[in-house]
Amino acid sequence: MKRPVAVVGAGAVGPWGLGRRGASTYHDVPRPSRQLHVSHPGVVGFEIPELLPNQDAGDGRQRKLMSQGARLGAIAIRDALLEARWTEGREGTGCFMGVGASGAHMEELPAVLEGSLQDRRFSEAAFGERGLYACNPLFVFQLMHNFSLCHGAILAGIGGPNGAYYSRGGGTWTALEEAIAALEESSCSRVLAGGTDSAHHAVTWAEFRGEGVVDSGLVPSEGAAVLALEREADAPLAWITSVGGGFMAEPPAPDAIFLSAWNPTLLGSLEEALGQHHPGIPVHHGRFGEALAAGPALTWMAGLDLLEQGYDSVLVVAQGVDGQAGHLCLRRHL
């Protein structure tokens, strides 16, 4: 980063609800997953609470085209714009998001499969004759990764430089870095950066089980969070003074550290390493599970939350299930 960047707004939805307040102190027990109860009964994790219609993304018809990641991303984009008070000039506002794997609702698939069977096996011919027509024509809009960015952009009228990066953590840090680069290179003067995802998807959970990460302690979560950034501001929420890969930042030492990792063993290792580098600095832990592409962005909210509790500077560190760590330094004042 060439110089600090101002955070002028933030939008988020996580297990603690809407907004960022409470993100750093959220502490609940994982509960049986509503979204996985049919496919994988007994899985416990963290999910967003029920939302009121006026809190949710778009209207009911629009939400039918959205995966869970797209829905949550749209909420976070909307609320970040609201707090930043960016009501005009949105066609020039940039938006860079970490997004997850396809989050299409699985309710469509059984009918497709039923129609595609011949002698109890998948038949391409049967698919062409029957199975294909069993699914909603607009199903594909739930499948596409970039719609986790695009639905929110369409609802908000965002039109500037952009990027959708596949993320199980690392891509969301890339989104933030690219957003800052867009400001530095004058591609735009206002930019959104965030991540959105849900680990409560049947196929994603089956993949995690096969990869062994469930046995290693991954607790599924979900959410979305977006920062609204500008190069200059009179009274921003915070200043970003450093962002990058890895988990160490340059001096000066922060007043507090917020740390999140996808399993307890890794969390312990990171905390030990950070403790050696920043002895005596209080370390707060993320306790909202693993939200994949949303994970780093949710920790940024926790960092903002800590600043609002009175700390002057916070180092946020997160490492996702893809093994990529990132850090962010936030300061209340320069």
Added chain:
Amino acid sequence: MITVAITGLGVVSPFGIGTKSFFDGLLSAQSAVRPIASFDASRLPVNHAAEVPVPRIEAAWLAAGLRRKAEDPAMLQAWKAGWFRDRKVAWALLAAQEAWEQAGLRDTDLEIPMSLGLGLEQALLHDFTLIFEQGAIQWCAEPLATLPTVRLRTPVDLTVRALKAVLGLGGQPTLHVSACAAGALAVAHGAALIRRGSTSLVLCGATDAMINPLGLGGMIRLGATSPRNSPEACRPFDRRRDGLAMGEGSAIFVLEAEGHAKARGARVLGRVRGWGSTQDGYRVTAPRPDGAAASRAIRRALDTAGLPPEALDYVNAHGTGTPLNDPAEAQAIHLALGDHAASVPVSSIKGAVGHLMAAAGALELAACLLPFERGFIPGTVHHQQPDPDCPLRVLTAEAVRHDVHFALSNSFGFGGQNASVILEAP
């Protein structure tokens, strides 16, 4: 300002394996749209597409193409794990191999950062039917089902895993999943990394292979595909156009700081001069008809290139051949280029190679190297009856000999992400 040079190119296209077959195919003015051979599409309403002409990927064939022995442990492991059930993985490996060799890179370059555009995961419907009983997916049976390691769907980042495991590429990857704009955005991002001084070498491009039951079926259900089952399915900017033809393949570039390239004696194929991205922010199901946001992507590319519109000698259009996209793009080009829009030659290669989805932008940037390498602009196969709603100088099928110093390539994706990239001759 650091100049971004292209020093390597690898292509796998519906015309075959390798850049030569791609360039030869474009010059032939033929269509690679043909009856689908990789699966039984006979009962689908659309059963023609532009496939890479390899109906079945065989292990020995792929290993040979990658200059590996058939018993190479990494290849065997990838094969056994089911990685090549997703054809785009193989296409990316072959394209990356060719780009690497052309650039003359060495083992010391294996940590090269990567910026890749990737298509959707492939849903493996066959796997689902093995755990499908009494009208429901029996998820409890999934862990016990006998399947390859890659099961139910291929991971989004499987291509990167394969590039690392098989080719040994170990650099930090950035994965662009911006649908039809992904390939162009990946190349633009790679160029940006070099121009910022973050790296002097990047491997970038894209790969996609959506010609499978659910991929093609989804496009059919959307109404995006032409209903013609013939090589003439896709007719960019033609008044008889009625939809796209699906394509598959990969285009991978080696981008390099030009000083770095010259210092090691690498041949410069071209330069990435400018880029721009915007979003329509309009509708899920359609592009902005006024082309306003897309025009801003083109203007941004010109601004970052430091060029006026009149500098452009060729426009490689997104040109999908759908009723809505082509006139919107024509509007965008007029808004961005002003008077020059009426005279600059425009073509779309989608009539020849289909729409490669996430890989489209990368392959079309590769097509922009055709005039640099062979002195010809590719034509627009199946463009015979100009549409008054698309008032551009659209070339017909035959390639045209033309000096091109600056070429613009547009990619306007599903969801409204727009990307424009300008290449400069070496």
